[in-house]
Amino acid sequence: MSRLAASACFAALLLAAGPALAQTATPTTPNIGGFPDSPPIPAPTNPTYPGVIRYEVDATDYDRHIVSVRQVIPVSGSRITLLYPKYLPGNHAVSGPIQLLGGLTVVANGQEIDWRRDSVDPYAFHIDIPAGASELEVSFQWLTQSDNANWRVVMTPRMMNLQFEKALLYPAGYASTGITFAPSVRLPDGWNYGVSLRTTSFEDGLATFEPVDLYTLADSPMFAGLHYRQVEIDPEGDDVYLNIVADEAANLAATPEQIGYYENLITQADRLFGSRHFDRYDFLLGLTNQMGGIGLEHHRSSENTHAPNFFTSWNSHAGRRALLPHEYVHSWNGKFMRPADELTANYNVPTENSLMWVYEGQTEYWGDVLSARTGLHTKAQALILIADRAAFYQNQPGRRWRNLQDVNNHNLLGYRVPGQWTSWMRGTGDYYDEAALIWLDVDTLIRERSGDRRSLDDFARTFFSPEGSDGDWTPRGYTFDDVVAALNAVEPYDWATFLRDRLDADGPDAQAPLDGLERGGYRLVYVEEPNADEKAVYSNWGSDFRYSLGFSLSGANNRITAIRWGGPLFEAGIGAGWDLLAVGDRAGSAEALREAVTAAKGGTDPIRLTLRNGQRVRTVELAYHDGLRYPRLERIEGTRDRIGDILTARRR
Structure with a gap:
């Protein structure tokens, strides 16, 4: 399906999605402060915004960490409301850093005109359009930060992570797929970049891209830098790329063997899912201790960082190698197929997080499995990571009062707000890691019940790649009932009760979901001295007295x-x-x-x-x-090594 056809189809899907995706226009607020009332904010009910928004980014001011933006917006009528993105994809929360928007200026007919922030929703700006004006010139700065105290660093003298959704305004009243932007980015001299947008020209530091809808622009971040390397890693063609930026040129030196692991990742993902839902995919990887860390999914790319010596001191970073596999899996789970309550019409419609245990939890599971199937992790390393996860939840007291289903709301309570009592409060990691244990439980149970003829691989192929969907990248929504139905199609069982028992379990008798370990052929034990592999995976083992x-x-x-x-x-x-x-x-x-x-x-x-x-x-x-006490998985003699089967590379 073409990009424009996909956008039109997605827009129709969003606008017809029903009450769960509706946005109610804000009411007129009473005049208490002595200034005119705020008008209603239009709900995103219109499919297409007329005209193309020219969008120009200047990212050269890295010493002051300032990104300057100019937008030329075609307009008609007497009023427009511009929105700053509030609910950012992949954050599952109100996380748009509007506090970092500065210097907002609006010009029409050559004259600066007033804007007014909405008195209820500070992410909305109301503008009265002067008579005869056909466009507005909107300028502002994204005041990125020089340290990671409140927001992560995204600009350094040698690289940057340009996230378009944090540096734009868009018209209210329209679906994100119906607003077209014509983007360009000016970079510092000598820099190059990776991005999944299609470049039309790159001359003298100015990159110009094909016009795209807002949905695609917000889903297409850029990594740029002075030290840049692009490697094609698609064994079946030329559609997947690893784009690396580094603090130092020497850190770009990934070996052929290391690149081979990422080529294996593409092959094993193809064999797992059976289709692709993108025209091109770009891994964006920053090797840095200057820019802030990130791992964030997109449909056709992902934002990732590792230590500067990730490739040059390969054996020191075994515990982090699952990051890129995790984010790649999100192209299928979370982007193409995503929870229906995440399919919002634009970035200012509230998100819901009821199925994060699928969105993130099953993605975490497949990210770890693919890391082993590709060689990024040895079997021994994969077992170490499973043991650590299992021990954490076996010893977590927070389940006494808060079940996993409620933890899905965690980001909505305050985006990744740190706490001192994470073992009691629980947090976002639980719908990744505890949920991954649930999916191990599901996988091993399917294998046991089917005589090891079927597995969760069969679910992945049918659920994330419905028949006839190869090449289609129009997002589709799923519900709890859809997940249950797909599991039953693989192996009939009371999956609804099975899942709800684990998601809703709390109280003094609630247990961690560890049945998949023994069904997989292992038991969790504790030892007094880690072995060499365990020490290599967890270099901080000597300071760990948690258990x-x-x-x-x-x-x-x-x-x-x-x-x-x-x-x-x-x-x-x-x-x-x-x-x-x-x-x-x-x-x-x-x-x-x-x-x-x-x-x-x-x-x-x-x-x-x-x-x-x-x-x-x-x-x-x-x-x-x-x-x-350090955790370890111990083999149960005389049982089938189902976890070993799960971790073994697929031949087809």
């Missing part, structure tokens, strides 16, 4: 972090903000603490810790005698 004393150590000051609610240190009355000064009569360190825990095993003497929080110093005694 013994109930906390971890971080930084040069031995800051106590990740305190487990109900763990030994918690029960001693210690919360966030404390540093470890001493272990018994020794200076505080991870090594001293490990030795103390080992010495106390099987005894009766407590482990004595001296702690400091500001000017306050406390000594606590922990009556813990079970030794160090």
Whole structure:
């Protein structure tokens, strides 16, 4: 399907989607502040905005971290309302950084005219159009940040991550697929870029692109930089690219073997899903410790960062290699097929997150599986990652009061707001990681019930690639009932009850969803000393006491972090903000603490810790005698290694 045909089809889908996707226009607000009332904000009921919006971005001011934007918007009538995107795709929350929009200026007929922010919704700007004006020139700056304190750094002297949805305004009243932009971006001298937009020219640092609808523009970020490398990684053609920008040119040196793993990823994804729902896909990868970290999905690309030496110190980063597979899977799950309550008409219609355990959870599962099937992870490394995930949820107390279904709302409560008691409050990681354990449970149960003739692979092929959909990239919505029906088509079972039991479980008897481990041929055990593979995957293992004393150590000051609610240190009355000064009569360190825990095993003497929080110093005694505990999956002899089967590369 062509780009324009897909856009028209998607627009019709959105506008006919029914009450779940409706946006009610805002009412006129009473005149309390002494200025004119705010008019209603038009709901997105119109399919097509007349004309093309010229959209010009200047991204050269990296020393001041300022992106300058000029938009020329064709207009008619007497009034227009412009919106700044509020609900950003992939964030599942109100996360549009409108606080970083500055210098908004509107010009018509050569004269600057007034704009007025809506008194109820600060993401909307009302403009009265002067008589005779046929276009508005709108200018502003995206004031990106110089550190990661509040928003991630997106501009450095050597690279940038241009996210168009954070640097534009668009007309209210229209579907995102019905508003056409003609974009161009000016880059610093000598820079190159990766983006899934189609370039029409790139001369003297000015990149000009084919006109696209707002939906496609917002879904097509750019990574640009001084040190840039593009590698074609599609074994079947020339449709998938790895675009790398790096702090230093030497960090671009991915080896042929490493590139081969990503070629395997494309092959294994093709064999898993059986079709593609994009015309081109661009992995955007920043190798940096200067720009902020990200892993964000798009339909035809993804935004990713790794450490500067990700390729040149390959063995040090095994635990992070599943990022690109995860984001690639999102092209099928989350973009082509997505929860119906995420199919909103534009970026200012509220999103709902009821199916994040599918959107993110099954994507997390397939990202890990594909990492093993491609060679990015060895089988041993994949088992280590599963063991760590299983141990975390086996020891998580938050399930007592909050079930996984409610955690799906977490971003709506405040976009990834950090907390001190994550083991009790729970958070976004749960609908990734706990949900991934549920999908392991589903996969192994299908295999067991079918005599290992069918698996979750069959679900993936039929659900994410419906018959006749190869090459179609018009998004489609799914519901809980759709998921259940697709599972039943693979293996008849009471999947609705199975899933609801795990999603809705809370209270003192609620358990982590770990049945897939033993059904897969393994049991979760704890050992006192990690092996070499485990130490390589988790380089911070020596500071991890989560499953013994109930906390971890971080930084040069031995800051106590990740305190487990109900763990030994918690029960001693210690919360966030404390540093470890001493272990018994020794200076505080991870090594001293490990030795103390080992010495106390099987005894009766407590482990004595001296702690400091500001000017306050406390000594606590922990009556813990079970030794160090690190998770491991242990093979159950005489059983089928179904997890091994899952992790094995597909031959077709």
